[in-house]
Amino acid sequence: xxxxxxxxxxxxxxxxxxxxxxxxxxxxxxxxDITRTARTARAARRPRVRPRFALALGAVAAVVAIVIxxxxxxxxxxxxxxxxxxxxxxVTLRDPKADPARLRAEFAEHRMxxxxxxWPASPSLVGAMLSWPEDPKNVKPAEIRWKDCGGIxxxxxxxxxxxxxxxxxxxxxxxxxxGERIRLTGDATAPGEILAGVPVVDRTVAEVVTALRxxxxxxxxxxxxxxxxxxxxxxxxxAHVVPANKVKGTWxxxxxxxxxxxxxxxxxxxxxxxxxxxx
Amino acid sequence: xxxxxxxxxxxxYAANRAQVLGYALRRTGDPxxxxxxxxxxxxxxxxxxxxxxxxxxxRLWLYGVAxxxxxxxxxxxxxxxxxxxRLRSELxxxxxxxxxxxxxxxxxxxALRSLPEADRELLTLVGWEGLxxxxxxxxxxxxxNAVRVRLHRARRRxxxxxxxxxxxxxxxxxxxxxxxx
Numbered sequence: 001x002x003x004x005x006x007x008x009x010x011x012x013x014x015x016x017x018x019x020x021x022x023x024x025x026x027x028x029x030x031x032x033d034i035t036r037t038a039r040t041a042r043a044a045r046r047p048r049v050r051p052r053f054a055l056a057l058g059a060v061a062a063v064v065a066i067v068i069x070x071x072x073x074x075x076x077x078x079x080x081x082x083x084x085x086x087x088x089x090x091v092t093l094r095d096p097k098a099d100p101a102r103l104r105a106e107f108a109e110h111r112m113x114x115x116x117x118x119w120p121a122s123p124s125l126v127g128a129m130l131s132w133p134e135d136p137k138n139v140k141p142a143e144i145r146w147k148d149c150g151g152i153x154x155x156x157x158x159x160x161x162x163x164x165x166x167x168x169x170x171x172x173x174x175x176x177x178x179g180e181r182i183r184l185t186g187d188a189t190a191p192g193e194i195l196a197g198v199p200v201v202d203r204t205v206a207e208v209v210t211a212l213r214x215x216x217x218x219x220x221x222x223x224x225x226x227x228x229x230x231x232x233x234x235x236x237x238x239a240h241v242v243p244a245n246k247v248k249g250t251w252x253x254x255x256x257x258x259x260x261x262x263x264x265x266x267x268x269x270x271x272x273x274x275x276x277x278x279x
Numbered sequence: 280x281x282x283x284x285x286x287x288x289x290x291x292y293a294a295n296r297a298q299v300l301g302y303a304l305r306r307t308g309d310p311x312x313x314x315x316x317x318x319x320x321x322x323x324x325x326x327x328x329x330x331x332x333x334x335x336x337x338r339l340w341l342y343g344v345a346x347x348x349x350x351x352x353x354x355x356x357x358x359x360x361x362x363x364x365r366l367r368s369e370l371x372x373x374x375x376x377x378x379x380x381x382x383x384x385x386x387x388x389x390a391l392r393s394l395p396e397a398d399r400e401l402l403t404l405v406g407w408e409g410l411x412x413x414x415x416x417x418x419x420x421x422x423x424n425a426v427r428v429r430l431h432r433a434r435r436r437x438x439x440x441x442x443x444x445x446x447x448x449x450x451x452x453x454x455x456x457x458x459x460x
Contacts, residue, residue: 004402004405004406004409005406006383006387006406007387007391007402007403007405007406007407008406008407008409009383009384009387010383010384010385010387010388010391010406011305011406011407012304012305012308012388013301013304013305014301015297015298015300015301016297016301017301018297018300018301018304019296019297019300019301021300021304021310021369021370021373021374022300022366022369022370022373023365023369025365026363026365026366026369027292027296027366029363029364029365029366030317030318030321030362030363030365030366031288031289031292031321033318033362033363034318034321034322034325034362034363035288035325
């Protein structure tokens with residue numbers, strides 16, 4: 001017998017047994033307490049972040065393969081901005097409407113192994129950097145400034161080591177062309193979106209739909225949020241679509257995402273009725 | 280490629296809440312303290328969501344946070360948190376009374392308790408959480424080499440302590456006893 005196995009046999013309680021001591025509802029209450037408290041604390045220094053709705057990232061990307069390299073010194077490009085920061089280069093998208101070919105041309109001058117994906121995005125995500133490589137030692141979000149994307153996590157740029165050798169891919173949102181389907185949907189209450197600044201969380205479906213109609217918007221889809229008494233660990237919102245004619249106006253709204261076309265939104269709802277006087 | 284971590288608190292919490300609770304319960308033996316550790320750990324994770332690494336490293340990062348929360352708790356520097364009242368009350372109601380420690384597990388537990396805290400933490404992260412050297416280095420914030428050296432010394436002290444408690448000493452550990460490292 002080895003010493004780790006001896007110690008293992010002395011384990012006071014396993015993870016599985018520990019989890020059985022507490023109900024899902026108790027775990028969920030703690031998560032709600034944490035996010036509620038932290039959200040208030042974070043609001044003063046950075047955009048509010050709500051970890052509720054995943055970005056609707058499509059399967060096929062218009063990948064712009066770029067082989068670039070940092071040639072040294074400070075540089076300002078027209079559509080992209082390259083800024084030397086110690087051993088890193090901060091890259092931000094200055095002109096989100098720029099043709100990807102033009103961006104490729106600008107990157108090409110710097111000879112770094114970066115693949116840039118640029119997807120049509122809803123207004124609050126246009127120009128935002130939304131995804132970066134897993135290896136945090138290689139590439140990380142640029143701490144240049146926060147871009148306000150509401151409840152969707154995003155950054156305004158990416159920080160790339162000047163001596164980067166491993167190819168990496170980063171994703172930016174761009175403005176869609178007229179009639180083009182949006183692939184990156186965001187928080188419909190974020191700046192620039194159809195419900196910008198409108199309080200929607202814990203409002204009734206009827207209230208949110210009224211606010212939406214006043215802005216000539218439409219509901220693209222209703223998704224059911226994870227019920228408080230759900231027994232399963234995961235809850236894929238996209239797999240729980242509710243037909244519009246089954247949704248009650250008194251149901252509670254928990255999140256509103258922007259949709260895949262201009263003016264459309266997706267409502268994430270809970271079957272729990274909003275009681276008068278509740279938040 | 281990963282997506283911004285601020286999208287992932289819900290997933291992070293769902294994937295790791297049992298592990299963090301287990302980590303805390305194994306070390307505190309007090310359901311109230313364990314509930315506080317879980318609440319404080321995930322509060323830190325929420326506030327520093329951008330620092331949480333992706334994938335399985337997230338669990339190691341959370342262990343590192345929980346370890347510091349526990350250390351503060353032991354020093355009496357941590358107040359009760361108001362978060363997670365239901366978690367606390369349920370744990371208090373369901374936490375079983377510790378069984379009598381007899382036989383080898385009891386002797387091992389007693390030997391672990393009498394070790395310096397740093398040794399105990401290292402050995403239990405291996406034995407209870409099943410971490411390897413690289414994972415230990417991540418949790419403890421040190422190099423793999425440092426882990427190797429510290430683990431070697433901790434095992435040697437553990438072997439000596441086992442002898443004092445009349446517990447069987449594994450051969451692999453017994454070999455370390457005379458090692459001057």
